[in-house]
Amino acid sequence: MVRKPLVSIVSAGLSKFGKRKEMYSREMFAEAVTEAFERCPNLEPKRDIEALIVGHMGESYEHQGHTGPTLSDWAGLLPIPATRIESACASSGVALRCGIFAVLSGMHDVVMVGGVEKMTHRTTSDATEFLAMASDFPFEQWHGMTFPGLYALIATAHMHKYGTTEEQMAMVAVKNHRHGTLNPKAHMQKEITLEKALSSRLIAWPLKLYDCSLITDGASCLILTKPELARKFTDTPVHIIGSEQASDAIGLYEREEFTTLKAAKLAARETYRMAKVESKDVDVAEVHDCFTIAEIVAYEDLGFCKPGEGGSLMEKGATAIEGELPVNTSGGLKSKGHPVGATGTAQAYEIYLQLTGQAERRQVEDAEIGLTHNVGGSGASAAVHLYRRE
């Protein structure tokens, strides 16, 4: 018997992901918020929303910090408390968790959580540098290490220890690109072949261009409330039944192992325990495929297979949309795109659509239990959430 809900999601919004030219973060966020309000006509924003908690990773992209009031101002939500969370690429997964705290605390009944990032107006070199701020400055960045480099170390360790292959990693890209074509809001809208992925240019061996997620602009949001109030706003709430977060050493060099993200594994274990469900109960999952190897490691850390078997799980097709456990039906970070601060609540948005039967061409039939897995940096932060439909 799964546990009673912590909080309920009564609406959700997502901006179009992609290159959003001449849009500021605040404008994209307002786009996501508008969708969330339109889905939920019973909700009166100025009356009902009591706090805003948003994930935003980098103030350097737009030379803009103080993101909380900037976004709440443009979303028409002043003067409620508006807070920015930064946990690297897990910023909005962690913002979601803080929103859960805010509701459970009894201090707020209805809270908006979300996230945003505007990245594509900067050069790839700038974006790579800003992203690298999520790794250790004195011991990683200083020596020229970048995120493709860090995940390449994870990939080579996984290949060495378990025999994972470049082909298996490329299959993740092929799968997620295919899923992305089913999602009109995804950044990429094209299928790729295994050959194309494998022959794309090297970024950091063994990772090639198609092993890397996209630099994307986008925003996402959710509206949370107490389970007992959810019916006031919607007939189809989605309940959050588990929420955990954990941390690991900021530097990859400090980790005991490269082949698993300990923080994600720990957060997953505790989330399953809190929700009283097991990995086999999960019907649909959005996992943090910032690089293809990260999705393979996620399968293992989430208990979808044993350690070392992530590559073969992919190869068997189990995680494709028609498989036993569809993963990243949205296209994932790989094809939907990875506007870093927006990713955590964008994953939750996809699960919200799936569990309310609104995922259209990518709908997973009878999905009842969903999971999101959001990772910051090379695994120094992770937030895992479990959801169930009404």
Next chain:
Amino acid sequence: MVRKPLVSIVSAGLSKFGKRKEMYSREMFAEAVTEAFERCPNLEPKRDIEALIVGHMGESYEHQGHTGPTLSDWAGLLPIPATRIESACASSGVALRCGIFAVLSGMHDVVMVGGVEKMTHRTTSDATEFLAMASDFPFEQWHGMTFPGLYALIATAHMHKYGTTEEQMAMVAVKNHRHGTLNPKAHMQKEITLEKALSSRLIAWPLKLYDCSLITDGASCLILTKPELARKFTDTPVHIIGSEQASDAIGLYEREEFTTLKAAKLAARETYRMAKVESKDVDVAEVHDCFTIAEIVAYEDLGFCKPGEGGSLMEKGATAIEGELPVNTSGGLKSKGHPVGATGTAQAYEIYLQLTGQAERRQVEDAEIGLTHNVGGSGASAAVHLYRRE
């Protein structure tokens, strides 16, 4: 009758504030954490601390984001959830509020909140630019506006509307510098005269050098728990009885008035209401004197006097340490220093010392109710907390 506590502070720590050469944020934060642990021998850090929530304003100073796990790693607190909050100069006041949520939510029993900033290794020009990220990029920063400029607009509006004088502002500086000499951890340790303050070089008229707070390095932390668990850790807990946060338009140009910070006024009103106390009940307060005019406006927004009377309240000496309502006994941002991310919980640290009789040469006798007022940017964020001793 004041309300029952929301949560209790069972320990607190503060690094030395000042120019901390060759120290990283993580090292200063560990210094603050060490003090907090030493004050509280009954607490077993690895066993008891369940989450870390820290304020950190700018990733640009040290080219380091992902501050949560970076700090928790160096503080020996892995693998607990570690989250960074950014609300400009109100970052750790807001982190404190999120820590209160975490405890009230029932998901964590003991939580560390805190903040940190390392600023002095950068040029003044860099620091000015990084601080400006808390203002509006397209409509303020882009046009060359800086924080001294924004607060100069607030000062001139206040002078125009209420007759506030440059002398009254300078008196805030003189008072807080005197208080700073009583605080061995303050950055500045020297008294100044009114003449010295008034004749210091212009930064943005009417604000002169001594009207501006300091660019400082420092870290602060508090340990929070449920009131019913506080006695397990200390005989002298300090209870938080009110916590509110509010937002206003990010840009000063959008505000209805320049002479008051609406977010701070609203947060104060709601905090008093929550705590069931009135402004006249406050025995000691730490307010956000990022510029001297900000302290004068704070007196008015907090109800210590009527609108327009902040200057004369200062002139009467009411807010000096020997006055009726001592404000900024720590020296304030003006003399203790303003390591932006650390300021909110550093204010709470001072109130903790005052309410537990540990403030030594600056002890306010019989202080029972304390208040902190922490402002982000030119007032787009504000967090106000009320405290009472056991």
